[in-house]
Amino acid sequence: MNAPMQTGEIFEILSSGQFICSNSAEARISKLYDIIDENEKYELLYDYFSAIGFLLEKGDEFYYFSRKNESKADLERKLETACKWIDVLDFFKTFDNAFVSGYSFTTQEIVVQIKVDAVLKSKADGLRKVFKLDDKTPYNEVIIKVTESLCKDGFAEIENEILKSYKILSSFKYLEELVTNINIPEEVQNEIPE
Amino acid sequence: MIAEMFEKRKLPSYRYDYAVELMENNEDVIRLLLSKNIIVQNGAYIELDNQFLNFFEGILEVNEEINTSYINENIQQVKEYATYYLQSNSEAERFRYLRNVKSVLQKIGRSTLRNIVDLNRNIDNAFKTEPNYKIKLTKLENYKRKLESIQTLIEQTERLLREEEETFFKLATDEGLKEVRTQLILDLTESRQNLIETRQQIIEYINQIKYQSKFIEKLKQLKYLRDQFEIKHKTNIREVLSHNNAIIFEPKPSYKLKLSIDNLGKDENRQLIIKVRNRYKSAINPTKQLAENLTSKDLELETVKEIYIDLHRVRNDFKQSGSDLFGFLMNYQFVRELSFEERVTVFCQIISMFENELELTDNYLKQNNIEYAVVYPK
Numbered sequence: 001m002n003a004p005m006q007t008g009e010i011f012e013i014l015s016s017g018q019f020i021c022s023n024s025a026e027a028r029i030s031k032l033y034d035i036i037d038e039n040e041k042y043e044l045l046y047d048y049f050s051a052i053g054f055l056l057e058k059g060d061e062f063y064y065f066s067r068k069n070e071s072k073a074d075l076e077r078k079l080e081t082a083c084k085w086i087d088v089l090d091f092f093k094t095f096d097n098a099f100v101s102g103y104s105f106t107t108q109e110i111v112v113q114i115k116v117d118a119v120l121k122s123k124a125d126g127l128r129k130v131f132k133l134d135d136k137t138p139y140n141e142v143i144i145k146v147t148e149s150l151c152k153d154g155f156a157e158i159e160n161e162i163l164k165s166y167k168i169l170s171s172f173k174y175l176e177e178l179v180t181n182i183n184i185p186e187e188v189q190n191e192i193p194e
Numbered sequence: 195m196i197a198e199m200f201e202k203r204k205l206p207s208y209r210y211d212y213a214v215e216l217m218e219n220n221e222d223v224i225r226l227l228l229s230k231n232i233i234v235q236n237g238a239y240i241e242l243d244n245q246f247l248n249f250f251e252g253i254l255e256v257n258e259e260i261n262t263s264y265i266n267e268n269i270q271q272v273k274e275y276a277t278y279y280l281q282s283n284s285e286a287e288r289f290r291y292l293r294n295v296k297s298v299l300q301k302i303g304r305s306t307l308r309n310i311v312d313l314n315r316n317i318d319n320a321f322k323t324e325p326n327y328k329i330k331l332t333k334l335e336n337y338k339r340k341l342e343s344i345q346t347l348i349e350q351t352e353r354l355l356r357e358e359e360e361t362f363f364k365l366a367t368d369e370g371l372k373e374v375r376t377q378l379i380l381d382l383t384e385s386r387q388n389l390i391e392t393r394q395q396i397i398e399y400i401n402q403i404k405y406q407s408k409f410i411e412k413l414k415q416l417k418y419l420r421d422q423f424e425i426k427h428k429t430n431i432r433e434v435l436s437h438n439n440a441i442i443f444e445p446k447p448s449y450k451l452k453l454s455i456d457n458l459g460k461d462e463n464r465q466l467i468i469k470v471r472n473r474y475k476s477a478i479n480p481t482k483q484l485a486e487n488l489t490s491k492d493l494e495l496e497t498v499k500e501i502y503i504d505l506h507r508v509r510n511d512f513k514q515s516g517s518d519l520f521g522f523l524m525n526y527q528f529v530r531e532l533s534f535e536e537r538v539t540v541f542c543q544i545i546s547m548f549e550n551e552l553e554l555t556d557n558y559l560k561q562n563n564i565e566y567a568v569v570y571p572k
């Protein structure tokens with residue numbers, strides 16, 4: 001059996017560090033997900049990409065690439081990225097505990113919440129530093145910037161341009177898994193205040 | 195109005211004014227209801243009397259709370275009536291107890307099913323709408339306990355029907371009772387099956403919440419360590435990341451491919467090349483210099499006056515004069531004053547232009563160091 005005709009498209013998306021999610025509102029992406037998700041196709045594509053040095057990884061309702069050999073990003077860069085994600089994740093989870101795949105929100109909602117929630121506000125202030133924004137940047141812009149970075153990394157997508165509403169994609173679980181995989185030794189856990 | 199108040203029973207308060215407005219300012223009705231204790235007044239607010247509220251909820255089967263004690267009570271009642279039935283001697287009394295048992299049994303079946311429906315809805319609501327994780331978890335744990343008590347009640351009822359009151363059911367040979375009993379057994383079986391489903395659902399919800407709250411706790415710890423700059427040393431994040439070769443960590447690649455020469459030669463790509471070329475040119479050629487605007491002075495008409503000596507006219511005048519050309523020119527009144535040299539030039543010009551019309555003699559005269567031929571008209 002030959003590789004499906006969408007192989008090029010799949011490669012294009014995945015090799016740029018994006019995800020292919022089942023719950024993407026973009027019909028093109030969710031269709032690609034369905035194509036990969038067919039049992040035999042997955043194996044075929046896995047072998048195909050494996051031959052050119054990419055591993056087609058299967059997450060819970062999403063696909064992504066990882067490199068077969070040593071990653072081209074050094075540890076320092078990975079750490080920096082991961083720490084940024086922890087900050088962003090922590091911020092959104094503070095905004096709403098139920099901030100998971102499928103969640104839908106507008107940046108304005110968060111800005112309103114910042115006005116009444118001091119914890120969230122201080123976290124938003126912290127994000128300014130992470131995203132190298134000026135101290136006087138309005139919260140509105142900070143949130144847009146953070147949300148856009150979430151979209152750029154492929155964890156969210158814009159749902160409605162006019163209302164500026166965004167949707168969290170299933171790839172968000174990748175972040176959650178990453179956090180779950182990090183182990184904090186028990187004695188360190190005891191040191192951390194509640 | 196009562197319907198309206200009943201619909202709003204979940205709101206903390208229903209204002210007296212609203213009621214008056216609703217009754218189109220007819221306060222008599224409200225007063226009547228108040229005097230009959232159907233509604234009670236509490237300051238500016240009124241509410242339905244609790245007894246009536248329960249009655250309506252019971253009739254309409256819309257209760258939200260799950261009441262297991264109610265079923266329990268019913269079971270006790272069945273037991274009591276069954277005992278009375280067995281002890282009673284009069285047929286009429288027996289009939290009355292039998293009727294009571296039947297109605298209570300029917301009630302048990304109905305309220306069990308209703309309780310399960312309510313329970314399902316409450317579980318769903320708690321899971322989906324309760325924002326506080328701790329309350330959500332406690333609520334679900336409570337529902338789980340309720341679910342278990344409903345289950346025990348079902349078992350109890352079944353025992354009651356099959357074992358405990360066997361004598362009663364055997365002795366009371368009433369068709370209606372048999373039917374009610376069978377219906378109840380069927381209801382209970384259905385309820386039990388429903389409960390199995392509900393139990394799975396609730397366990398799944400609880401697990402999800404536990405996972406989420408555990409996750410959030412972990413995230414908070416990681417964030418704390420990150421803020422303290424200890425994350426690298428106190429967790430295995432380095433190890434986790436060094437094994438993670440996901441492309442997402444890498445900078446976005448750009449593939450610099452060489453252009454296909456063959457393709458560039460094709461006609462359809464010409465437009466594209468021109469477009470690119472224009473863009474490229476405009477990048478290095480900044481603004482073009484424009485000439486300055488014309489001033490009003492530049493727009494003024496400028497004429498150069500040149501005094502033209504009409505040689506033809508000079509010749510005609512000369513022909514009529516009859517004197518020699520040189521002498522004629524020296525005294526001729528030109529349109530402007532001519533110098534001696536200029537007059538000599540005109541002399542030469544006329545000779546060269548109208549040579550055929552003139553007669554050049556061999557006589558030469560001299561004036562101002564210039565020797566000239568004496569010329570007459572022919």
